[in-house]
Amino acid sequence: MITNQNNGDALLVLQNVSKRFGGLMALSNLNCDIPRKKIVALIGPNGAGKTTLFNTISGVYRPTTGSVVFDSVDISGMRPHAICKMGIARTFQIVRPFLKMTSLENVMVGSMFGTERGTGFKEAAEKGKELLEFVGLADRMNTPTANLTLVNRKKVELAKALASNPKLVLLDEILAGLNPTEVEAAMDLIKKIRDSLGVTVFWVEHVMDAVINLAEHIVVLNYGEKIAEETPKGLLSNQTVIDAYLGEDYIF
Amino acid sequence: MGVNQREVVLEQRGERDSSMGASRVLSPKNIVITLVILGFLSVPYVATGYVISLLASIFVAGVLAASWNLMAGFCGYISFGHQVFFGVGAYAAAILVTSLKLGEGSLIYSILFGGVASSAVAFAFGYPALILRGPYFSILTMGFSELMYVIMVNTPWFGGAEGLNLPPVYILPKYYTIVFVIFAGCFFFLYWMRKSKFGFALASIRQDEDAAESSGIPTHFYKMLAFAVAAFFPGLIGAAYVWYITYIDAVAAFQLHLVVEMIAITMFGGLGTVVGPLIGAFCFVLLSEFLWASMPELYLIVLGVIIVVIIRFMPKGVVVHILESLKIKFV
Numbered sequence: 001m002i003t004n005q006n007n008g009d010a011l012l013v014l015q016n017v018s019k020r021f022g023g024l025m026a027l028s029n030l031n032c033d034i035p036r037k038k039i040v041a042l043i044g045p046n047g048a049g050k051t052t053l054f055n056t057i058s059g060v061y062r063p064t065t066g067s068v069v070f071d072s073v074d075i076s077g078m079r080p081h082a083i084c085k086m087g088i089a090r091t092f093q094i095v096r097p098f099l100k101m102t103s104l105e106n107v108m109v110g111s112m113f114g115t116e117r118g119t120g121f122k123e124a125a126e127k128g129k130e131l132l133e134f135v136g137l138a139d140r141m142n143t144p145t146a147n148l149t150l151v152n153r154k155k156v157e158l159a160k161a162l163a164s165n166p167k168l169v170l171l172d173e174i175l176a177g178l179n180p181t182e183v184e185a186a187m188d189l190i191k192k193i194r195d196s197l198g199v200t201v202f203w204v205e206h207v208m209d210a211v212i213n214l215a216e217h218i219v220v221l222n223y224g225e226k227i228a229e230e231t232p233k234g235l236l237s238n239q240t241v242i243d244a245y246l247g248e249d250y251i252f
Numbered sequence: 253m254g255v256n257q258r259e260v261v262l263e264q265r266g267e268r269d270s271s272m273g274a275s276r277v278l279s280p281k282n283i284v285i286t287l288v289i290l291g292f293l294s295v296p297y298v299a300t301g302y303v304i305s306l307l308a309s310i311f312v313a314g315v316l317a318a319s320w321n322l323m324a325g326f327c328g329y330i331s332f333g334h335q336v337f338f339g340v341g342a343y344a345a346a347i348l349v350t351s352l353k354l355g356e357g358s359l360i361y362s363i364l365f366g367g368v369a370s371s372a373v374a375f376a377f378g379y380p381a382l383i384l385r386g387p388y389f390s391i392l393t394m395g396f397s398e399l400m401y402v403i404m405v406n407t408p409w410f411g412g413a414e415g416l417n418l419p420p421v422y423i424l425p426k427y428y429t430i431v432f433v434i435f436a437g438c439f440f441f442l443y444w445m446r447k448s449k450f451g452f453a454l455a456s457i458r459q460d461e462d463a464a465e466s467s468g469i470p471t472h473f474y475k476m477l478a479f480a481v482a483a484f485f486p487g488l489i490g491a492a493y494v495w496y497i498t499y500i501d502a503v504a505a506f507q508l509h510l511v512v513e514m515i516a517i518t519m520f521g522g523l524g525t526v527v528g529p530l531i532g533a534f535c536f537v538l539l540s541e542f543l544w545a546s547m548p549e550l551y552l553i554v555l556g557v558i559i560v561v562i563i564r565f566m567p568k569g570v571v572v573h574i575l576e577s578l579k580i581k582f583v
Contacts, residue, residue: 084468114468
């Protein structure tokens with residue numbers, strides 16, 4: 001088991017993060033480092049607190065206790081728009097592009113408002129085209145996102161997140177609902193985000209094959225607690241994880 | 253890139269016609285717009301008092317509807333108390349003029365003062381109110397309007413139930429010109445806003461406020477800004493109106509009828525469009541004028557039925573419906 005590499009170089013550091021909803025401890029005393037330029041997966045059974053953790057990092061919720069430190073700045077309690085400008089972009093589990101805007105306009109919003117200084121229209125449009133090409137959606141640039149399929153909407157949302165020049169991107173179940181071919185393509189894309197854009201990926205996923213293949217570092221949550229932090233190899237032999245999430249029958 | 257009518261962004265930024273240079277200023281569109289503006293500006297010199305005041309009331313209704321539409325159609329926040337900003341503008345101008353004993357010379361300044369005061373009130377009220385969403389916001393605006401009414405009626409400094417009187421001056425031609433300028437300004441502002449960064453922020457907020465916030469848009473700030481702008485125009489109109497009728501009281505300033513008319517005109521024209529409420533105001537005011545003249549006892553009943561039928565069969569609005577079926581491009 002990998003212990004917290006307590007080096008100052010981690011991009012995101014969670015220190016004793018807890019989130020309480022009334023009587024429910026959605027996250028309890030979470031400590032975790034996300035190293036720079038790695039693909040880190042976050043897994044765990046439904047209701048484990050994965051999305052709550054993402055919402056806490058991105059500023060939708062304020063942590064009840066503890067702090068979220070991003071790039072040596074304590075961001076806990078900051079508003080989501082400010083956190084986005086700091087360099088954390090996200091996608092949603094249930095995709096939420098702006099349906100009446102075109103793909104390009106969607107991505108432009110990310111660039112115009114999400115970057116630290118904001119960009120003008122022209123720059124945003126150029127950046128938008130570039131990123132839509134990057135995610136493989138250049139031919140649907142001027143289609144309203146309401147007319148796109150799920151996989152394409154996910155691509156738009158990913159491009160929008162990347163348009164804000166993030167250092168860290170939070171992907172919430174980006175593979176859910178995709179067919180095997182699409183999953184393959186999306187996995188390549190996630191790899192490309194890290195390799196060619198140099199963005200750290202923190203990624204919630206249930207598609208275990210993809211997680212094992214792609215992630216360099218896997219964090220496992222159960223009932224709001226971190227029960228393991230493993231390499232892909234170590235994960236499959238970790239009895240706690242098998243009991244809580246994978247099940248005895250999981251064979252890779 | 254394929255030719256697509258939704259390539260508006262680039263078109264808007266002038267990438268395409270940048271080579272045309274000077275001829276752009278003299279494009280047919282600009283010439284038509286200039287002629288229309290000149291035509292309207294010359295009305296006070298040629299038309300009868302009835303026509304002037306009828307057109308003025310169209311402009312008033314158009315600006316009020318357009319500012320309601322700015323919040324409801326562009327930002328997605330439905331206000332049932334928007335008449336409050338008309339009232340605040342009217343009262344602000346009236347208080348300024350009566351307390352400083354100003355004359356007709358202060359017309360423009362007092363009108364601007366009305367607009368600014370109205371914006372300031374919107375900013376202060378919007379700060380807490382715009383945290384609420386959906387029906388909660390709507391109900392709160394209703395309460396706010398009622399609150400302002402009660403404050404005005406019960407505070408002697410604001411004239412109490414008797415209201416405030418301004419110096420009796422005849423300013424119909426000036427009033428007409430002023431409300432027309434406000435009307436035109438409102439139109440050009442919305443036309444610009446629609447494809448500005450501000451407009452994009454509002455469109456994002458309307459479509460998904462949480463996603464907008466996560467994309468880096470300071471939603472609360474933009475909502476307050478939109479609210480302040482949406483209050484500015486009614487504030488100007490209210491201040492101009494108070495000069496026109498030389499008298500204001502709380503009943504006239506905060507009447508629910510005003511917001512009902514804003515909603516009716518916007519629905520008549522087309523929610524979330526620039527031209528909808530403005531053209532809608534022409535149709536709506538002329539229609540109600542015609543009904544009032546031809547069947548005064550049935551006027552409101554017939555008007556109500558017409559609105560119900562329109563919302564049932566043309567929910568996008570009559571103006572938008574007609575423009576779409578004629579395949580005319582509009583904003």
